[in-house]
Amino acid sequence: MDIDLIFKIAAIGIIVSILNQVLSRSGREEQATMTTLAGLVVVLMMIAQKISELFELVKTLFHF
Amino acid sequence: MDTVLKVIFGALIALILGLMLRQQGKDMALLLSIAVCCMVVAVMTSYLSPVVDFIHQLQDSAGTDPEFIAILLKSVGIGLVAEIAGLICSDAGNAAMGKTVQILATTVILWLSLPLMRSLLELIQRIMEEA
Missing domain, CATH: 4.10.860 (DNA Excision Repair, Uvrb; Chain A)
Incomplete structure (x- = not known):
């Protein structure tokens, strides 16, 4: 278990939330939304990789 | 530990x-x-994985059909993955989706265990015919 992934996701989340607040305070609502979306997609990619790894692991373990 | x-x-x-x-x-x-x-x-x-290896060892020494153990292991895998997915769905406030995933897993496990039930039925029929 590599705990780095958890910290990475948390860091991306915090950075995205700060960027979101800064951008929305300066009146760029659509850019703030885009930033949130981009962060979400990046994390989703990482998670998708992890999920596929997990499925492969379960497949090999239970002889699917 | x-x-x-x-x-x-x-x-x-x-x-x-x-x-x-x-x-x-x-x-x-x-x-x-x-x-x-x-x-x-x-x-x-x-x-x-050592537990699964032990189950295979038990199956070797008992001499049962390897097909049945495979069904058992597949059921465990499906149940595990579906339970986690269902719990995550429920956590996100979408309990209906989670419950549906779990029902799907139950149905698939039931479908997987059909050969087991069929062989049990055949065994019962054979015993009844002999008696």
């Missing part, structure tokens, strides 16, 4: 980080919880 403590510690840290992320938006916190679930299951499978 060491690994369990590490996993518990990591899960608690992730929980606190998730609570922090939840103030901003629920989506990132949900992704974090999915990541933690995947990691914990990955750790779990490394401990489960």
